[in-house]
Amino acid sequence: MRMIEALVNKYARFYRASGKNSSAYTRLRPLNIAAKVILESQPNTSEDDLQLMIEGYLFSLVDGVLNNNNEGYIPSEAVKDKSQRQALIEDFSQYFVKEVFKNYCRGERSLLRQNINLIRHAAEAWYIKQYLKKPEEKAQKSENKESN
Structure with a gap:
């Protein structure tokens, strides 16, 4: 799987923007959090510590969504089981x-800073294609379910 697709698919398992009219900021929130944590961290921070820092912010994001303090929603498979949510967040954080x-930025914050907008735009395109269904697609899926 390609990097952008995998990245978006991994976070979409534990967080999604609410509704078709959600902003790019909301759709890309986990990606933006992960990038910000790395860009603001010290250069000598270990990979394991970076992962834990990202996880901490993402746990807060998800808790905020569950408590209706943050915009977004948690997909059904992750809502019910806290350990499942934690595993999904860990998987995304490790992948990022x-x-x-x-790998992509060769461990250089300057390359991440330089490429983050490219990554964001590609991630937004993939998110829109995969997770924001057009009304006619939803209607067609409903018709297919009813006919079965």
């Missing part, structure tokens, strides 16, 4: 640190 920061 290893694949995006270490």
